[in-house]
Amino acid sequence: MKEVEETEEGFYSFSSQDSRELSEDDLQKLAKQTIVTDFKRNKLEIEARKNWDKFYHRNRENFFKDRHWSAEDLKIICPDIDFEQEIKYLEAGCGVGNMMFPLVAELPNLKLFAFDFSENAVKLLAERASELGLKVATSVVDLSIPSISSPFEEKVDLATLIFVLSAIHPDKHKVAAENMRNLVKIGGTIVVRDYGVNDHAMIRFGRDARLGDRFYVRQDGTRAFYFELEELSEMFEAVGFKCVSKEYLHRITINHKKNLKVPRIFVQARFVRES
Template identity: 45%
Template sequence: MTEFMLLQSDSSVAQLDGIKPNHESGSFQKRGHKMRMLSPEEAEKLAKDLVLVSDFKQQKLEKEAQRNWDLFYKRNSTNFFKDRHWTTREFEELRACREFEDQKLTILEAGCGVGNCLFPLLEEDLNIFAYACDFSPRAVEYVKQNPLYDTQRCKVFQCDLTKDDLLENVPPDSVDVVTLIFVLSAIHPEKMHLVLRNIYKVLKPGKCVLFRDYGLYDHAMLRFKSANKLSENFYVRQDGTRSYFFSDDFLAELFLSVGYEQVVNEYVLRETVNKKEGLSVPRVFLQSKFLKPQRET
């Protein structure tokens, strides 16, 4: 079992959830299969959180999901998230996919945003060709306007992964690695299986999806007020974008129901301490690896 780390900086996640990073902060991280334990106050807050957003508003949010993400990128341009520079350790999973050192890999970044992961990755590893897609047409345009955008090394396209067939842009069984990082949480839980099924078609047999997203009882989940709850573990932010918080059991069942095999599926617990303000912020992520099985001979 290969240990791996994925691409999203904690400060970027904190910004998205309204948690202001501080340069005087420290952080402590541990991995494991155990869910974060709630304090009595936190457990009481969640137990009382029974009021859901109305069906009418929920339908409106679903209908306007693309528009809300497009407006997010219009407000923030390319300046919201920091570039995700991979360390040697973070490259380990890509190296493990290679049968020989200079093998050219094909990857798919599902939910590429404005390229904060894509461009550092292409700069670091010259033997990668990347497909990349995003829900937001505006985000895709920002990628194409980047001076580093090179059609010889990447193909970027707009895609609603719940309904647009990836095979229109990516050949079947052609991708060595799919990264699904802080993407699935933005999709309605009833449609998540459609994304995984879509990705399955372009992934080579025996190759993997690398997943990282919000874990159950993350600090961002506990900050939501009752008026923002859509369903169990699913919330809406003030700007209309939505976020689901995953348990390891839910995620495993989701992937396995589509036909993947589980390799790694564990919580990453990170405590961020703001020394100046005397605050301790518990962050919880789920970090996983799922495999498309080899074909039977």
């Protein structure tokens, strides 16, 4: 997928099978990062849902912008899917629907399903869907808890996980992948995009923000994990998916006025359920 970076001064982008190499300055910043106490790590895990509910209560639908790149790029990453036919589509970790609503505006044959960890997010999404006259099956779901059943009556053809897995404790990533398997039909697709190792945001965390290897807490209590591409593909392959494509997405935002180049790194992959 090609993502549009909205910046005043401009950007450029490319994809590769490797993340970026760190500079000496980056390495020094990483060396200064300190791991938080066990007490804080445990507290953040216990309060994960509460922190996301607070986030959506505070920001409502104003924090994230709609992802208007999604329809064109889904067609590119899934060229074998006929979007002229009815497609059962799930936005997993939907937030307030910033991917789903622009997507259905361009692909009206989608049958919509959505869930999120945050009850507040799902409520906001349902309100917007009602205002737009859209029918969306919604649920509050915690992907990190083992489950053998789906909250929906049907398995979907296509699901997206956009910056979702990174918010889950890395010890529970495989559980999340297993749960996604229960939601997608055999032959169905999951498209993942998330934060990649050595992303600028990972480097700029200061002291008392590191929870573990590539795992951090933001000031609002929400968390972010930064993936290596291989571990992402191995995780889904271990639970019955085939990796069709995978890449690091390099987005370098350029601000000429401030003479800044900010290297953003994301992982992106498509997985098809085989068993």
